[in-house]
Every structure is written in C-alpha cells, then in structure tokens.
Amino acid sequence: MAAASGDDRDLIERSRGGDVAAFDLLVRRYEKQVYSTAYRLTGSYDDASDIAQEAFLRAWNNLRSFRGDAAFSTWIFRIATNIFLDERKRARSRPQRSLEDVMALEENMVTRQFEDTGPSPQDRIEMRERQEVLERAILSLPEAQRVMVVLYHTQERSYEEIAEIMNLPMGTVKSRLNRARLALKNRLAPAAELFPVSESPNT
Amino acid sequence: MNCAKVEELSSEYITGMLPAPLEQAVRTHVQSCPACAADLETLKRVWTGLDALPAVEPPLFFHENVMSAIERQAVLPSRLSGWRMLLPQLGRVAASTLATGLAVAALGWTLLLPTLSGTEEYAAQQANPGVLTVPRTADEDSLGTTAAVPRLKIERITVVNPEVGPSYQFMIRLEGASRGTARLHLLPDNALSAKTVPVQRLILRTDVPAPPLVVPFTAVEGKSINLFASWTANGVVRTTYLFVPIPRNDALPPERQSFGLPVGTLPEIAREVAVRYGQPVILEDTANKRMLSLTAVEQTATEALRRALRGQGVQVLPSAQGIFVRPAAAAPPVLR
Numbered sequence: 001m002a003a004a005s006g007d008d009r010d011l012i013e014r015s016r017g018g019d020v021a022a023f024d025l026l027v028r029r030y031e032k033q034v035y036s037t038a039y040r041l042t043g044s045y046d047d048a049s050d051i052a053q054e055a056f057l058r059a060w061n062n063l064r065s066f067r068g069d070a071a072f073s074t075w076i077f078r079i080a081t082n083i084f085l086d087e088r089k090r091a092r093s094r095p096q097r098s099l100e101d102v103m104a105l106e107e108n109m110v111t112r113q114f115e116d117t118g119p120s121p122q123d124r125i126e127m128r129e130r131q132e133v134l135e136r137a138i139l140s141l142p143e144a145q146r147v148m149v150v151l152y153h154t155q156e157r158s159y160e161e162i163a164e165i166m167n168l169p170m171g172t173v174k175s176r177l178n179r180a181r182l183a184l185k186n187r188l189a190p191a192a193e194l195f196p197v198s199e200s201p202n203t
Numbered sequence: 204m205n206c207a208k209v210e211e212l213s214s215e216y217i218t219g220m221l222p223a224p225l226e227q228a229v230r231t232h233v234q235s236c237p238a239c240a241a242d243l244e245t246l247k248r249v250w251t252g253l254d255a256l257p258a259v260e261p262p263l264f265f266h267e268n269v270m271s272a273i274e275r276q277a278v279l280p281s282r283l284s285g286w287r288m289l290l291p292q293l294g295r296v297a298a299s300t301l302a303t304g305l306a307v308a309a310l311g312w313t314l315l316l317p318t319l320s321g322t323e324e325y326a327a328q329q330a331n332p333g334v335l336t337v338p339r340t341a342d343e344d345s346l347g348t349t350a351a352v353p354r355l356k357i358e359r360i361t362v363v364n365p366e367v368g369p370s371y372q373f374m375i376r377l378e379g380a381s382r383g384t385a386r387l388h389l390l391p392d393n394a395l396s397a398k399t400v401p402v403q404r405l406i407l408r409t410d411v412p413a414p415p416l417v418v419p420f421t422a423v424e425g426k427s428i429n430l431f432a433s434w435t436a437n438g439v440v441r442t443t444y445l446f447v448p449i450p451r452n453d454a455l456p457p458e459r460q461s462f463g464l465p466v467g468t469l470p471e472i473a474r475e476v477a478v479r480y481g482q483p484v485i486l487e488d489t490a491n492k493r494m495l496s497l498t499a500v501e502q503t504a505t506e507a508l509r510r511a512l513r514g515q516g517v518q519v520l521p522s523a524q525g526i527f528v529r530p531a532a533a534a535p536p537v538l539r
Contacts, residue, residue: 020270020273020274023273024266024270027266027269027270028266031261031265031266031269032258032259032260032261033258035259035260035261035265036258036259039259040256040259045262048259049261049262049265052261052265053265053268053269053272056269056273057269057272057273060273130252131256131257134249134252134253134256135256138253149253153250153253153254153256154253154254154256154258174214174215177214178211178213178214178215181213181214181246181249181250182210182213182246184249184253185242185245185246185249188245188249189242189245192244192245192248192249194252195245195248195249195251195252196248196251
C-alpha cells in the first residue's frame with residue numbers, strides 16, 4: 001500500500017510532537033473525504049459530523065500507534081469506518097429510525113450541500129433524482145457492504161486499500177463488493193431509465 | 204457458463220479484469236441470453252451512477268470544532284465529554300446559518316460565543332446538555348482564569364491596484380494567544396446569505412505572521428466587502444464581522460449624515476452604516492439580535508452606531524482601522 005506521502009509524513013511527525021498546527025493541516029486536507037464518507041454511510045448530516053469529528057479526535061489521540069507504512073488516508077478511513085460500524089452495532093439494541101424518516105428529514109438540506117457542478121436545471125433535477133435513488137439504495141445495504149461500496153465508488157479506494165482499511169483479505173473484499181453491487185442492481189433495476197447509458201468497456 | 208456464474212463474474216467482467224478465456228465465455232453467454240445482457244447493462248449504469256456521486260462539503264465550522272475539541276482536550280481533559288456533546292450542535296447552527304442567511308447568524312453568535320468560566324456552569328450544562336446556559340463573561344479562558352485575551356487583529360485594508368480595479372488586502376493577526384486558526388468567509392455584497400462563499404482559512408500563530416489575504420473584488424460603488432471570520436484561539440471559538448465599504452470615486456463619503464435606517468439585524472445595520480459613511484465597521488462577538496430602528500438625526504457614523512446600539516451592552520469605538528463594535532465588558536481593542 002502507498003506509504004504516507006512525504007508531506008503527510010512530515011505533518012504526522014510534527015503532530016506527534018504535539019504540534020496542533022500541523023494536525024490542523026491534516027484535518028483540512030482530509031475533512032472533506034472523511035465527512036463525505038461518513039455522510040454516504042449514514043445518510044445523515046448530523047451523524048456524519050459526529051463520526052468525522054470523532055475520527056479526527058481519535059486520530060489525534062492515537063497518533064503514537066500510527067505506523068508510517070500506511071497512508072494517513074487509509075488510517076483515518078479505518079478509524080471512521082470502525083466508528084460507524086461500532087455505532088451501528090450499539091444502535092441495533094435501540095429502536096431505529098426508518099429510512100424514509102431519514103430522507104424526509106434531510107430533504108431540504110440535500111440540495112444545498114452538494115457541489116454545484118453546473119448543468120442545466122432539467123439535468124440537475126434528473127441528477128438530483130438519480131442521486132437520491134442511489135443514496136437510498138446504498139443505505140439499504142448491510143453496513144459492511146455499504147462501507148465497501150462507499151470507499152470504492154465514492155472515495156475511489158482500490159481493492160487493496162479497502163482490504164487494508166477493513167482488515168480483510170482481498171478476496172473477501174472483492175466478493176462482498178460484487179454482492180453489494182448485485183444487490184444494488186436488483187434494487188435499482190426498476191429505475192434503470194434514470195441512469196444514463198454507461199460508456200465503460202465491454203459493451 | 205450459466206446465468207449464476209455470469210452474475211458472479213459480472214464485476215470483473217465490467218472492469219475488464221477477467222482472464223481472456225473466461226471473458227470470452229461470459230461474452231458468448233451474454234450474446235445468447237437477453238436476461239443476462241439486460242442485467243449487465245443495468246449493473247453498468249448503476250456503477251456509473253455510483254462513481255458520479257458528488258462529494259459532500261463538511262458543515263461550516265466543522266474544522267474549527269474539531270480543532271477546538273483538540274485544544275480544549277489538551278487544556279481540560281476531564282471536560283472533553285461535555286463539550287463533545289455540544290460540538291455537533293454548533294455545527295448544526297452553523298449549517299442553518301448558511302441556509303437561511305446571516306440574519307440568523309446573529310443567533311449563531313450567541314451559541315458560538317460561550318466560554319466556560321466555572322465548574323458550576325459546567326455542572327449545570329452537564330445536567331442539561333441540550334441547553335446552553337453558560338453566561339457570557341468577558342475574556343476568560345476555559346479554565347476561568349483571566350489569562351491574556353485572544354484577539355483577532357485585522358490590520359490593514361488597502362487598495363492594491365487602483366488603476367486596474369480595486370483589490371483589497373487584509374492583514375490578519377492573532378494576539379494574546381500562542382496560536383489559533385481562522386476561517387474567513389467572504390459574503391457576497393448585499394446578500395447577507397452565503398451561497399457559495401470562497402473560504403480562506405489561516406493558521407495563526409503569534410511567532411509567524413499570517414499571510415495577507417488578498418481579496419480581488421469587482422467594485423460597485425456604495426457597496427461593501429463583507430468578511431466573516433470565525434476563529435479559534437486558546438480553545439475558544441469566536442467570530443468577527445468586518446464590513447468594508449467600497450469608496451466612491453466621485454466624492455468623499457459624508458462625515459455627517461442624516462438618514463433613518465431601516466429595521467434590521469445588527470450586521471445589516473453595521474453594513475448599512477459602513478456603506479453610507481464610507482468607513483469600515485468591525486463587529487466583534489456581539490450576541491444581540493434585537494431589532495432596531497434609527498431616527499433621522501444628523502450624526503457621524505460612530506454616533507449613528509452608538510445611538511442604534513444603545514442598551515445592547517456593546518461599546519462603539521472609532522479607530523484608524525474602522526469603528527469597533529464590541530462587548531462593553533471586553534478589554535479595549537488593540538489599535539495600531
């Protein structure tokens with residue numbers, strides 16, 4: 001796996017020595033990725049804030065245990081996904097909100113928070129609809145599969161890196177991801193017309 | 204090759220990771236099996252859609268809250284859990300501020316301002332985590348001691364290149380704290396709501412001067428640059444507004460004016476005065492969002508502000524940098 005880039009490593013080294021300003025730079029560098037991941041996993045801005053913040057706090061408190069042979073991004077993703085999975089485990093004993101509640105509550109905030117990618121209003125409506133359908137489908141996956149889908153597709157992590165983040169063999173990652181995608185496909189088949197024809201190879 | 208096997212291999216088939224013989228076998232099956240062909244097509248579309256999901260921006264103040272929590276933890280380890288409960292609240296307030304405009308920001312200040320001053324308040328807060336009951340006390344740090352007062356100093360506001368068009372430069376420094384961070388939001392003129400605001404964040408340390416912030420700005424006479432800084436120092440989050448009027452080319456702005464201000468929130472009034480009198484107004488840590496109205500009396504900008512803000516517990520101090528509006532109990536601002 002890619003080791004920490006020289007720049008990151010320097011910041012980590014300084015952070016270890018108690019340099020808050022150095023850690024500040026690391027937080028800025030990764031806050032968007034970590035927050036985005038947490039949002040995709042939970043479907044809730046509040047939960048995403050809690051998880052992402054907790055992840056950075058734990059990173060700061062455990063800098064000593066960070067080995068320089070992994071990338072900082074791998075490490076912080078591992079912390080964040082562990083927090084998410086632990087929270088879910090704990091939450092299972094409590095009554096859960098239904099998915100519809102989550103979406104209804106967040107609906108008004110959704111449009112505001114996404115990056116403006118600048119298409120026409122019509123395109124934007126379709127894109128929005130597509131995103132919502134996808135988001136809901138992702139949230140319907142079992143947590144372990146969800147983590148992989150989010151890391152692979154929205155954070156562009158490789159199979160190898162996901163294996164490292166999740167501490168699982170590569171084969172398990174591949175087969176779980178495949179299963180997750182098939183589940184998504186089956187769920188989304190009725191809405192397939194929302195998705196533009198893909199331009200991937202092997203058509 | 205049967206349908207189940209094709210499904211099992213579909214991810215690798217789509218990414219072109221299958222060995223040639225297997226890939227050929229899948230291809231042959233798909234050509235003669237419409238169901239599998241349709242499945243693969245759907246999978247590809249979903250795949251593309253997943254890859255295209257946009258990143259989500261963290262809420263306003265996310266970064267400050269993280270750093271505050273870390274700094275606070277260093278100062279006061281035992282209090283961490285209490286603050287951690289509060290921090291998401293701050294994020295939520297900040298998010299609603301962005302969504303509904305800065306009229307709400309006045310409320311945001313109240314929530315962002317509290318500094319923990321003693322164990323009694325802290326205990327009350329622990330018992331009542333949803334409610335912020337911490338009284339605002341002047342410039343005490345989180346330990347309740349009156350250490351050096353952290354202060355954000357916005358030093359110089361210059362027109363860098365008057366021929367080409369105005370460009371403004373802000374020198375921002377931190378005083379009374381060893382280090383802190385500031386996040387600066389430039390608000391579009393006359394829109395106190397921030398849609399897509401360029402954000403610049405600086406790490407401030409007393410031993411290293413912060414780089415100047417240069418603001419390229421298409422000048423519209425009679426408008427203003429509105430800068431909103433949220434900053435953290437000694438583990439405390441603070442806010443400062445800065446309203447810088449765009450100078451008029453034709454005439455000097457009037458020193459004394461007669462006008463009645465519309466009813467508005469504190470930042471709206473401050474900006475209005477800044478624009479009309481052509482003087483920068485700096486709003487510091489002011490938590491009141493009472494509605495106000497001005498009567499038409501000939502007065503200077505300082506007088507106008509004093510009059511408008513009477514009874515709000517703020518002091519209005521003219522200076523070379525601009526007019527400071529800050530809590531009455533606070534120490535005098537640092538002037539050049």
